């Protein structure tokens with residue numbers, strides 16, 4: 001079915017479920033409207049990345065938290081227009097996922113892949129766009145995202161990431177800009193133009209990856225004027241562009257200032273008790289504290305990558321910096337103040353970074369950090385909410401590295417299947433690229449409204465089975481929240 005027709009069909013179906021007295025209450029309850037929606041995205045996390053994490057951590061292939069969810073599919077991630085993103089050159093049409101080409105040879109998936117900006121935009125807005133785009137369509141026109149729909153419903157909205165807060169994935173859920181690499185403009189927008197209640201991540205200008213003080217680098221945090229007004233928790237935001245406005249996030253008609261926290265202890269203490277209305281958490285690492293530990297800021301890509309080839313957990317973590325769970329708990333404790341509910345996006349951002357650098361050990365560590373956050377969110381829902389009112393989605397924006405079975409003497413993986421070496425041992429596996437691929441990615445859902453994805457999963461791949469399209473996440477959310 002074509003997308004628009006399918007959307008119309010599902011809308012009618014859901015409208016009928018919710019509104020018609022012709023249906024029994026049992027049928028009306030078939031698709032529940034969630035009060036809260038949480039989407040957790042492993043950046044670059046393909047099926048084999050997750051399986052590698054599961055094999056290492058548990059000894060079995062599918063024992064991580066999300067495998068226990070009732071709704072399990074694959075998901076396509078291709079953009080509207082792709083090309084040679086990241087290596088210069090023109091963007092081009094002809095992007096799609098072909099089950100035929102995949103069945104022929106997984107190496108066919110090394111072209112036509114998405115970037116994280118186009119993928120986040122698709123998941124957040126329900127529309128495909130070009131690689132490099134953040135929250136804009138092919139004409140560079142802003143398109144409404146899930147966070148904005150949450151605010152239209154008087155709900156709260158937040159984003160959390162383990163990489164810089166204005167990186168592509170959180171940006172796709174909170175900003176509109178045609179170039180994902182313009183971190184200054186995106187940071188200005190997220191903080192000054194969005195109505196987000198919570199923004200948490202890294203990108204701190206004053207600390208290196210390991211959290212040691214360094215001379216300021218404002219790559220991810222606007223400019224010095226901007227950063228200083230955030231540090232002062234000021235109700236006026238200055239910037240090199242002049243004064244920037246603040247938006248009303250709590251529906252009282254008055255602009256709301258941000259409350260910046262940076263210390264791990266502040267994240268931990270905000271997991272419980274009283275919280276500010278608006279929370280900006282920019283923890284003390286320049287980019288990301290695990291995958292980049294031991295690397296210098298701005299260090300040559302190959303040199304940094306060569307350092308990251310230890311076994312997982314061999315080098316101690318930077319325990320002075322919060323992990324993804326600690327950041328997520330602080331976000332949830334702010335967002336759950338709103339009786340109307342909330343939307344939250346949580347990104348394990350450095351799974352992708354480890355895969356770009358072909359670092360098997362650090363990949364396992366990043367999947368472990370993400371999985372811990374998923375387990376903690378599951379427990380949070382069961383303790384503080386319920387599956388009757390909260391929908392949890394766990395997925396990825398694309399696959400990175402074409403991670404397949406071990407390489408043969410020709411230097412290519414000859415099987416798609418990675419092989420277990422038992423718990424606590426790296427599986428037999430190899431990367432076949434240092435960039436993204438067009439592979440389908442895993443999709444899991446649990447809780448109120450999760451069965452809506454059974455309607456969307458109408459395409460089939462010979463290898464990965466039934467799949468949805470990444471745009472159908474936002475399309476489903478828009479239906480569930482009647483927008």
Ligand SMILES: [Zn+2]
Nearest residue numbers: 044352400436
């Ligand atoms: Zn990437």
